[in-house]
Amino acid sequence: GxxxxxxxxxxxxxxxxxxxxxCNSSTTLSNIQWYKQRPGGHPVFLIQLVKSGEVxxxxxxxxxxxxxxxxxxxxITATQTTDVGTYFCATPNDYKLSFGAGTTVxxxx
Amino acid sequence: xxxxxxxxxxxxTATGQRVTLRCSPRSGDLSVYWYQQSLDxxxxxxxxxxxxxxxxxxxxxxxxxxxxxxxxxxxxxxSSLELGDSALYFCASSPHTDxxxxxxxxxxxxxxxx
Numbered sequence: 001g002x003x004x005x006x007x008x009x010x011x012x013x014x015x016x017x018x019x020x021x022x023c024n025s026s027t028t029l030s031n032i033q034w035y036k037q038r039p040g041g042h043p044v045f046l047i048q049l050v051k052s053g054e055v056x057x058x059x060x061x062x063x064x065x066x067x068x069x070x071x072x073x074x075x076i077t078a079t080q081t082t083d084v085g086t087y088f089c090a091t092p093n094d095y096k097l098s099f100g101a102g103t104t105v106x107x108x109x
Numbered sequence: 110x111x112x113x114x115x116x117x118x119x120x121x122t123a124t125g126q127r128v129t130l131r132c133s134p135r136s137g138d139l140s141v142y143w144y145q146q147s148l149d150x151x152x153x154x155x156x157x158x159x160x161x162x163x164x165x166x167x168x169x170x171x172x173x174x175x176x177x178x179x180x181x182x183x184x185x186x187x188s189s190l191e192l193g194d195s196a197l198y199f200c201a202s203s204p205h206t207d208x209x210x211x212x213x214x215x216x217x218x219x220x221x222x223x
Contacts, residue, residue, distance in 0.1 A: 042216050043212075045212065097203070097212055
């Protein structure tokens with residue numbers, strides 16, 4: 001089935017800096033979803049991208065779906081301590097929702 | 110609050126025992142997923158039900174089973190428990206329409222096998 005690979009696995013960021021996490025697939029994806037899991041919490045849906053080249057913004061978060069619909073990125077600007085957590089991408093495949101391994105973000109104040 | 114309810118929140122049990130985890134999906138969601146998350150690990154897909162029927166299976170052990178009832182709540186049964194089964198077990202529900210496949214997760218059940 002479809003699998004998505006996320007890089008990097010860990011991201012250590014200085015507060016105020018920007019960073020990007022990537023989600024890649026070898027096959028074309030119908031859509032890509034992003035979730036955030038805070039430490040000790042549960043995954044929370046952030047956004048879904050469906051169209052080729054789609055870009056969506058949520059405050060300091062920018063999500064992009066590649067033109068070939070095989071990759072996606074999440075860019076966070078001016079990182080804050082509230083951005084700490086693990087960010088997962090996920091893609092539906094038939095009735096299965098497959099998650100990447102996640103990028104765990106820590107922030108240095 | 111996602112609207113997905115999981116009980117219990119915590120469970121401590123001994124090896125060899127059997128436990129049942131319960132999930133109530135969001136109102137109107139027909140699809141229920143079960144995931145296992147071990148310490149600092151990703152979300153491992155176990156099984157998925159849609160309107161009472163099993164639709165997808167992941168790497169779920171034979172010792173584990175699940176079902177979705179007519180009222181759409183779901184139960185995950187874990188038997189002959191081993192130390193390695195200690196993990197967070199998440200249930201998620203989804204409308205699972207053509208346009209809406211996002212999943213809403215419950216708070217999880219933390220299972221500790223001693």
